[in-house]
Amino acid sequence: MNIAARDDMIIVLQNELKDRKHLIDERYKNIQNIKQDNEFLEKVSDDYYNHYEAIKKIKSEQMRSMKILVEYLDSLIKESNMTDESLNYAKKQQSQLLAELDTLNNEIDKISNISK
Secondary structure (H helix, E strand, C coil): HHHHHHHHHHHHHHHHHHHHHHHHHHHHHHHHHHHHCCCHHHHHHHHHHHHHHHHHHHHHHHHHHCCCCCCCHHHHHCCCCCCCHHHHHHHHHHHHHHHHHHHHHHHHHHHHHHCC
């Protein structure tokens, strides 16, 4: 498989994942609205809630690990005698980690708003 085809497949899979997450969110919201009318949906609602709590826990752990990496890179940048190339690479990695931290934080906020 060439690189362009692989990249296209990655985009298709990312879009499918996004669509499925959206579908799960919509189903959860729908169940929240109608569970008062049907006592059997309470268990389904609890399962969705537990699913969201598990995802929040995993994402929080990812954030904690990334913060440790950012702090390590920060101390490495400040305290070591790196070449300009290595320094630029470390700063780029730190910037990417910070962007990923923002993304994770937004995802946790979104999940928290959904599962209220």
